[in-house]
Amino acid sequence: MSEKISPAVIRRLPKYYRYLEDLEGKGIDKISSSQMSLEMGLNASQIRRDLNCFGGFGQQGYGYSVRKLKKEIARILGLDQRYNVIIIGAGRIGQALMGYKNFMLEGFNVVDIFDNDPAKVGAEVLGREVQNISTLASYLKDKNIDIAIICTPKEYAQQSADLLVSFGIKAIWNFAPTDVAVRRGVAVENVHLSDSLYVLSYKLKEKIKGAGI
Amino acid sequence: MSEKISPAVIRRLPKYYRYLEDLEGKGIDKISSSQMSLEMGLNASQIRRDLNCFGGFGQQGYGYSVRKLKKEIARILGLDQRYNVIIIGAGRIGQALMGYKNFMLEGFNVVDIFDNDPAKVGAEVLGREVQNISTLASYLKDKNIDIAIICTPKEYAQQSADLLVSFGIKAIWNFAPTDVAVRRGVAVENVHLSDSLYVLSYKLKEKIKGAGI
DNA sequence: TAGATTGTTAATCGATTAACAATC
DNA sequence: TAGATTGTTAATCGATTAACAATC
Known part of the structure; x- marks a missing residue:
């Protein structure tokens, strides 16, 4: 599907993935772009834009589901395969x-x-x-x-x-x-x-x- | 020096360095940006621009001295030290x-x-x-x-x-x-x-x- | 000198950031 | 509903490429 994701975004995906794994490990199940921005040192706009490349699975007024987001990124990277x-x-x-x-x-x-x-x-x-x-x-x-x-x-x-x-x-x-x-x-x-x-x-x-x- | 070299350029320097080492190994002592472009798969303009960040040591109508260029890049990267x-x-x-x-x-x-x-x-x-x-x-x-x-x-x-x-x-x-x-x-x-x-x-x-x- | 190739400016392209309307 | 936060458009910034004048 879709819009041709830019190399710059792809290179950031593993970083998001690592971060989300950490969150999951800590039992956190909801995250906002501004919190991610703080902890990852990326701009919040950039994060929202990045995550939106594959069709928005955030929820306005709430944020992103850690589990869902991690799973989605894994799928995009091909980590759902062996x-x-x-x-x-x-x-x-x-x-x-x-x-x-x-x-x-x-x-x-x-x-x-x-x-x-x-x-x-x-x-x-x-x-x-x-x-x-x-x-x-x-x-x-x-x-x-x-x-x-x-x-x-x-x-x-x-x-x-x-x-x-x-x-x-x-x-x-x-x-x-x-x-x-x-x-x-x-x-x-x-x-x-x-x-x-x-x-x-x-x-x-x-x-x-x-x-x- | 100088003008604050951009990260994108810095990341390419090791690649130039490797390439110049190969040339030196082959006994080649002169190279032009267009030849480099061909062999390295980078745009010739970009190469000239990159190499010019540290003060032109090419020679118009001739090209670059492999030895000089390699030495210069080594110095910039700090490879002239132990x-x-x-x-x-x-x-x-x-x-x-x-x-x-x-x-x-x-x-x-x-x-x-x-x-x-x-x-x-x-x-x-x-x-x-x-x-x-x-x-x-x-x-x-x-x-x-x-x-x-x-x-x-x-x-x-x-x-x-x-x-x-x-x-x-x-x-x-x-x-x-x-x-x-x-x-x-x-x-x-x-x-x-x-x-x-x-x-x-x-x-x-x-x-x-x-x-x- | 004529030919070649750099150095450099201008144009284009892509990526990042800011701003805000949409919406949960 | 009010508050929060996304999705998205517009503005900015930086990097790449094209073009050409300078010069060896």
Whole structure:
């Protein structure tokens, strides 16, 4: 349905979702945009506008039902489904993500981890045997995998992506410190850790400079 | 300097930096905004505008010197310095970051890792003994630490941040799946992994929907 | 000089915020 | 009903893109 939601709004949805989860955890079942504004540090107008992108489920004079709102956002983000996930690259990051319980809880089920390094293939990572990347084609034919996480060194990132896409993967979560190009119709989301660290470094410099004045 | 650089520009700088590193690796020493535009998928006007924020070091009729440009961006991001880093939380993510070689290479030197879990304190992580969080105050008085990485469960994130800030830490890289509040004068950069995964989930849904039409 | 490419101004686009009428 | 709060339109702000004059 509907009006084409802007990327800026989409990026805020997880934040709303986290906040609503917290409220639910505290047993709060009603919330107003002004209260959200206070606690989340967003403008109340913006919040109302954001939440209205998917058809108003607030109630004038009352506010929003926490339960309803959270459920709705989950639906929009696709969190009402379960996803099977594989990890490409059994290095530190790959292994850490393999064991990241939160994802499991949220419906992202990491089923297998792959590597091309003979030293790693066959080893156990959290009770799962590292698979040989060369078996990926037949593996993906058999199993129903929704999302692949690329945790390879940057040199292998693009070829991993190409491989995955050629075998029908439609969503890539890329942790390699480089961008990967894919054809339209494939979703990519980058987590460029060092980019984020660089921005922190910049901010730190600015803070220090600011303090000096 | 200067004119107050916009956040949107800052977020693009690491991407320029990565691209210029690649060029340098290939031995290319001259680049034009139109070529960058082609290869990076950004608008050429935007690139020229971005790079001009810090005082033009392009050359009309010629382009930009890769070496000079990269060096300049590094300086702006603060990558011409070295930083001492500690990690709070010796779980999977903390341990993975501890071993992330790239950071070291870029001047971010992870010196110690802390935890509050007696089962973890004293254990070895990559040749470093996990420190007790209760020793943090005296530790920070002795050592010169620039950046702290929060890798705790979300319940501990805010109190960790409070602790760090009260002991003088000026930059926090937050991996906990929650926002932390700090006073002005402290830089925070969030890596909300699940937020990113949720956005991927959304994009995937959109792609599938798009394909259906 | 002629050709190329930057630096910069002006135009466009999109996102945020303010204001208020609709309505529970 | 009166008070509160949403939904929505209008105003503002910021970011992107186009265009072109400056200049190497």
